[in-house]
Amino acid sequence: MRVLGLTGGIGMGKSTAAALFRRAGVRVFDADAEVRALQEPHGRALTAIGRLVPGSVREGVLDRGMLRRVALSDPAIIRGLEGILHPMVRRARERFIQRARRDGCRWVVLDIPLLFETGAERVCDAVAVVSAPARIQRARVLRRGKMTPAQLDAVLARQMPDALRRRRADVVLQTGLSRHDTLRQVRRLLRAMHEGTVPARARTRRKHA
Ligand SMILES: CC(C)(COP(=O)(O)OP(=O)(O)OC[C@H]1O[C@@H](n2cnc3c(N)ncnc32)[C@H](O)[C@@H]1O)[C@@H](O)C(=O)NCCC(=O)NCCS
Numbered sequence: 001m002r003v004l005g006l007t008g009g010i011g012m013g014k015s016t017a018a019a020l021f022r023r024a025g026v027r028v029f030d031a032d033a034e035v036r037a038l039q040e041p042h043g044r045a046l047t048a049i050g051r052l053v054p055g056s057v058r059e060g061v062l063d064r065g066m067l068r069r070v071a072l073s074d075p076a077i078i079r080g081l082e083g084i085l086h087p088m089v090r091r092a093r094e095r096f097i098q099r100a101r102r103d104g105c106r107w108v109v110l111d112i113p114l115l116f117e118t119g120a121e122r123v124c125d126a127v128a129v130v131s132a133p134a135r136i137q138r139a140r141v142l143r144r145g146k147m148t149p150a151q152l153d154a155v156l157a158r159q160m161p162d163a164l165r166r167r168r169a170d171v172v173l174q175t176g177l178s179r180h181d182t183l184r185q186v187r188r189l190l191r192a193m194h195e196g197t198v199p200a201r202a203r204t205r206r207k208h209a
């Protein structure tokens with residue numbers, strides 16, 4: 001079985017690309033969805049988060065807006081939050097890979113925003129990076145109205161710069177043009193996956209989870 005990492009900065013179009021892979025029948029592990037599941041009412045991460053940010057969990061329910069505000073204004077809190085969540089996400093990822101291998105999948109996709117930052121690239125045979133001009137990225141995120149410009153800057157400060165991410169990619173998917181154009185690029189990649197011609201990772205030693 002082969003593993004394709006899919007990553008990119010906030011708002012670069014990861015979920016949109018992941019949905020295209022899913023539609024083509026490829027199994028996709030979604031790290032953001034995993035985080036949300038851990039933070040659901042009575043989710044497994046809530047006790048630890050409530051201890052980290054007192055008042056953020058009331059009667060087993062997380063105040064996500066408050067957590068976002070606190071975490072994105074205090075680097076120590078976001079580090080603490082990552083310390084709670086990343087090991088849980090890593091274990092879920094390992095279970096996903098084991099299950100897919102057992103089921104005889106030929107390719108799976110790992111959709112992980114912090115793929116390089118957390119070392120998850122080590123389990124990937126190839127990495128695709130979604131990318132768009134910074135101006136478009138900013139406009140997309142701010143248009144959603146969930147984050148202030150200062151909060152967006154705090155997120156960007158914790159992510160690898162786009163240029164570096166692109167340099168470390170095996171494939172770059174441009175999402176700054178139309179959705180149709182992105183679809184064409186994903187189709188091309190799917191064809192290469194099928195034919196076994198995806199550029200392989202030369203720089204890192206593969207270590208399957
Ligand atoms: C900070 C939180 C509460 C903000 O919640 P919110 O609903 O605003 O955002 P959401 O979870 O949908 O994430 C949106 C995007 O923000 C970026 N992002 C989220 N967490 C982080 C982080 N710790 N570092 C860098 N970027 C991040 C990613 O690009 C992600 O796709 C939440 O993202 C969280 O609990 N993050 C910590 C866990 C984490 O590191 N997640 C990243 C995936 S492993």
Ligand SMILES: Nc1ncnc2c1ncn2[C@@H]1O[C@H](COP(=O)(O)OP(=O)(O)OP(=O)(O)O)[C@@H](O)[C@H]1O
Binds near residue numbers: 177
């Ligand atoms: N190829 C594309 N063409 C046009 N718009 C796009 C394209 N890809 C994504 N978008 C738009 O950009 C926004 C962000 O896309 P998406 O949710 O896929 O990004 P993301 O990288 O998963 O974001 P996040 O990191 O915040 O989860 C959405 O509003 C989406 O409609």
